[in-house]
Amino acid sequence: MARPHTIYRTLLALFLLGVVVIVCVSLGNWQLDRAAQRIAIKQEIETGRNSPPLHITASTPPQTLTPWRPASAEGVWRHELTVLLENRNYQGRPGYWVATPMVLDPASNTAVLVLRGWLPRPASMEQPLPAIPAPNARQTINGELLARVPRLFELSSAAQLPETLPDPAHAQPRVQNLGLDAYAAATGLKFIPAVLAQTDDPTQAQGHVEAGVQLLREWPEPSLDADKNKGYALQWFGFAAIAAIAWLVVAWRALRRQRKPETF
Known part of the structure; x- marks a missing residue:
């Protein structure tokens, strides 16, 4: 036993x-x-990129805003509402994504949030940021639609978006993540429910370059x-x-x- x-x-x-x-x-x-x-x-x-290009307007139906679909938009930049997204590295180099709204219809204040490109971070905090191109004329840009701004893990101590933009204390607020609802509340704009990741530079296509650093537009893709x-x-x-x-x-x-x- x-x-x-x-x-x-x-x-x-x-x-x-x-x-x-x-x-x-x-x-x-x-x-x-x-x-x-x-x-x-x-x-x-694959479905989005194989879809026909979409021209975004203030009246574009939300169901047509398919993620990864090629799209274009025509409007005026609101440079004073630019936000920098922190900890967005490019080939191992630290930097920011530049996010600026483009107003599609001034009458209704309808806009699309555009990820304009990658900006390198200065070697030290004492150095100023490179000047971001700020064309004032109405422009047409091309890009790729995203459902939202890609998010990163965020600690509770991370910098928060100011309640009102533009913020006199911070010309270009720096945040880890940016939600459309919070951004709309801070700016007073009405955003279409999608984000446009810009892929071209219309100033270069027209044979001239606006003053400021050239923004890089090689956007990362999810691991597949x-x-x-x-x-x-x-x-x-x-x-x-x-x-x-x-x-x-x-x-x-x-x-x-x-x-x-x-x-x-």
């Missing part, structure tokens, strides 16, 4: 191995979900490597199978000890 402490050790081993199986299977399923999400994002990008997630899932399921086999071995040996006749 098995001794009590042996039974307790066996039960503990079975419990722990069962937990390992459940955890590994859960992690494998989570990796499969991540793979499915990346596949869906890839299909969304679903095969990596599938590989991780296979590993977790393999660990789960090993733990399940170990559980069966421990249970089988425990049953053998129980059935073994007692000898004197």
Whole structure:
């Protein structure tokens, strides 16, 4: 007959191995979900980029604002409402994304938020930022639609958007993330429910360059490597199978000890 402490050790081993199986299977399923999400994002990008170009106006139906769809907009910049998005690196270099509203219809105050490009951060805080191009004439720009400004992880101590823009204390506020609702409340503008990531420079196309630094427009894309997630899932399921086999071995040996006749 098995001794009590042996039974307790066996039960503990079975419990722990069962937990390992459940955890590994859960992690494998989570990796499969991540793979499915990346596949869906890839299909969304392909669908958007294969759509015909859209010219955005104040009356553009929201259902046509498909993410990743090529689009153009014509309007006037509101440079005094420019916001800098922090911690947006480019090829390992720290910098900012420049976000400026373009008013499409002055009568209704309807605008589109445009990500104009990447601006390098000065080597030290004492150095001023490079001058951002500020054309005043009505312009037409081309770009790609996004559902929102891509977000980064944000600590509670991160700089917040001022309640009212323009802010006399900060000509170009710097924030980690920028939501359209908060930005509309601060500026008084009515934004279409999409963001336009600019891909061209109309001043260069017209044969001249506005004063200021040239903004870079190589926008990052989400990771679409679903095969990596599938590989991780296979590993977790393999660990789960090993733990399940170990559980069966421990249970089988425990049953053998129980059935073994007692000898004197």
